[in-house]
Amino acid sequence: MYVHGNNLIQKEKHRTKYLDADSKKYLKEIRIMYDKWKKDNEGLIGPTKIISDKEEDRETISKRVSLLNDYKDFLDQQHYAEKFDSRSNLHSSVLEEFLFYLFKDLVGSISENALIGKSHSFKDIFFKSANYSEMVSAPNALIEIKDHDFSIGCSVTASMTCNGIEEPEIHKWDIPAVAIECKTYLDKTMLQDVSTAAEQLKQKNPNAMYIVVAEWLKLTESVNLKKYKIDQIYVLRKQKNTDREFRYSDSYEKNPLYDDTVNHLFFTVREFLTSDWEGGIVNGLNRGYLI
Numbered sequence: 035m036y037v038h039g040n041n042l043i044q045k046e047k048h049r050t051k052y053l054d055a056d057s058k059k060y061l062k063e064i065r066i067m068y069d070k071w072k073k074d075n076e077g078l079i080g081p082t083k084i085i086s087d088k089e090e091d092r093e094t095i096s097k098r099v100s101l102l103n104d105y106k107d108f109l110d111q112q113h114y115a116e117k118f119d120s121r122s123n124l125h126s127s128v129l130e131e132f133l134f135y136l137f138k139d140l141v142g143s144i145s146e147n148a149l150i151g152k153s154h155s156f157k158d159i160f161f162k163s164a165n166y167s168e169m170v171s172a173p174n175a176l177i178e179i180k181d182h183d184f185s186i187g188c189s190v191t192a193s194m195t196c197n198g199i200e201e202p203e204i205h206k207w208d209i210p211a212v213a214i215e216c217k218t219y220l221d222k223t224m225l226q227d228v229s230t231a232a233e234q235l236k237q238k239n240p241n242a243m244y245i246v247v248a249e250w251l252k253l254t255e256s257v258n259l260k261k262y263k264i265d266q267i268y269v270l271r272k273q274k275n276t277d278r279e280f281r282y283s284d285s286y287e288k289n290p291l292y293d294d295t296v297n298h299l300f301f302t303v304r305e306f307l308t309s310d311w312e313g314g315i316v317n318g319l320n321r322g323y324l325i
Contacts, residue, residue: 035138035151038131041124042068060117064109064124071105075135081300082143083308092297095136099293102132106291112282120218129216129247133184136296140304141186153185153208157234170196173203180231185210186307210235212303214245219275220267221252229262236263241311247299249291250275268299 045052046061078098081091106128118124134151141150158178163169173194187210193202213235215228225246232244246267252275259267271289280286318324 035134036072036131037134037152038124038127039068039072041122041127045118045122045124056113057117060114064114067105067108071101074101078135080139081304082139083304084143085304085308088301091300092293095297095300096293098132098135099291099296102128103290110281115278126216126218129218129249130183133214133216133247136300137186137303140300140307144307147188149185149187149189149208149210151184153182153187153210153213154179155182155185155187155210155213155235156180156190156207156238158238171199172196172201175203175205177205177207179207180234182210182213182231183216184214186212186303209239210242211307212243212245214247217246217248219250219252220246220248220269221275222257225253225257225262225264229264232263232265241313243303243306245299245303266299266302268295270295 042061042064045057046065052058052061075098078094080094085091109125109128115125120126130152137150141148156177157180159175160178161169161173161175163172163174168174173196175194185208187208189206189208192205192207194205195202213232215231217224228244228246235242235244243265244263246264248267248269249271250273251269270291272292272295273289276286281288315324
């Protein structure tokens with residue numbers, strides 16, 4: 035759940051890296067600000083599944099976005115960005131943890147057993163026995179897993195046995211109702227990759243919703259978004275991507291993370307999670323149209 039916090043702990047406890055004076059100093063500074071950001075978010079309650087006052091929900095979300103902007107502005111300073119580059123995932127993990135704060139009370143108000151956070155989701159299953167004798171003794175199932183940055187769903191434990199065999203074969207995986215991929219920026223290659231992941235998810239879980247959340251956008255007008263299998267793409271800064279070296283120039287104006295975009299994200303997911311998922315042949319036949 036605390037993806038960014040865990041990333042910070044790993045750096046603080048690393049035995050071979052981040053041992054120089056600057057790294058230690060910066061990690062201490064980041065730790066102070068992170069603990070405050072976490073405490074302030076956990077001090078806010080809501081929104082939940084109850085739709086009683088949308089204006090109050092918007093106000094709570096705006097407070098969370100304001101806290102995120104403050105923390106991101108601090109963490110995105112040039113000396114931190116240069117010391118902890120993109121490979122360290124320190125910066126990219128902030129958005130994943132923010133989504134947990136945004137949705138935790140909604141999900142908790144629906145079920146205390148729900149999956150929320152990073153997930154190891156079911157992608158495919160196949161069976162691979164070494165011979166026929168082994169085949170009739172155990173399923174020998176192999177589960178292909180796909181990791182998602184952030185998911186809301188459930189965790190499943192499946193027990194499989196062959197006819198006449200008492201000893202079960204146990205497998206565990208996650209099933210997302212909502213899968214969200216988090217990107218610092220979204221370009222065409224990333225878009226193709228996440229579209230493939232969305233298509234694979236919906237082949238096994240047709241009711242799933244697949245969303246991309248990015249800070250910046252790196253796409254041109256020549257991209258046909260309709261051909262991709264993603265339900266929605268949110269660009270939180272409403273801004274095209276700029277190479278990192280230009281972001282620190284005096285002339286660059288960085289947009290904030292906009293609360294109206296986050297509001298749309300939250301209300302879209304809440305409506306999806308609290309509505310009936312109609313579908314299938316029978317339901318379509320009653321309407322007279324199937325899709």
